[in-house]
Amino acid sequence: MHEWALAEAVASFVHEKAKKPERIKIRLGELQNIDEEIFLFALKELMGQVDVEIENEECTLRCNVCKKEIKLKDINEEEREMIHFLPEAVHAFVSCPFCGSKDFSIEKGRGVVVESVEE
Ligand SMILES: [Zn+2]
Numbered sequence: 001m002h003e004w005a006l007a008e009a010v011a012s013f014v015h016e017k018a019k020k021p022e023r024i025k026i027r028l029g030e031l032q033n034i035d036e037e038i039f040l041f042a043l044k045e046l047m048g049q050v051d052v053e054i055e056n057e058e059c060t061l062r063c064n065v066c067k068k069e070i071k072l073k074d075i076n077e078e079e080r081e082m083i084h085f086l087p088e089a090v091h092a093f094v095s096c097p098f099c100g101s102k103d104f105s106i107e108k109g110r111g112v113v114v115e116s117v118e119e
Contacts, residue, residue: 003035006112007042014047014117023051023118030059030072030109031087059109061094065101072109 014021028034036054043052061070072080074097082093087110095102 003038004042006032006034007039007046010043010112010114011046013114014050017117018119020119021047021050021117023053023116025053025055025115025117027055027057027113027115029057029111029113031083031090031106032110032112033084033087034112055115057109060107061090061104062107063096063099063101064103064105066096066099068096068098069107070096070098070104 010024010026014024028036028039040052040054043050059072062068063070072083075094076097079094083090090106091102091104094104096104
């Protein structure tokens with residue numbers, strides 16, 4: 001499962017940084033479509049008692065043609081669903097809701113980042 005693989009990657013990263021981590025802060029990009037409950041459960045299983053703070057980063061796209069900012073809530077439901085299935089292929093099925101262009105950049109909402117680890 002996606003969430004478990006991520007939790008394992010986070011856990012091994014954290015253990016490299018700290019012997020006894022007490023508190024970690026993780027930023028989850030909306031495009032990753034992570035089930036937070038499963039992810040937190042997996043982290044607890046892998047790391048024991050650690051205080052985990054999750055920060056969700058909303059996805060923002062920027063149209064390269066009309067330069068408008070596009071949020072996931074601006075695009076239609078069908079396209080949004082596709083993004084959640086296949087975030088890496090976002091360019092294939094999303095077009096700018098303002099001008100119809102498929103030329104846009106992903107500005108925010110990608111990836112999973114461990115922001116801080118406290119001992
Ligand atoms: Zn546009």
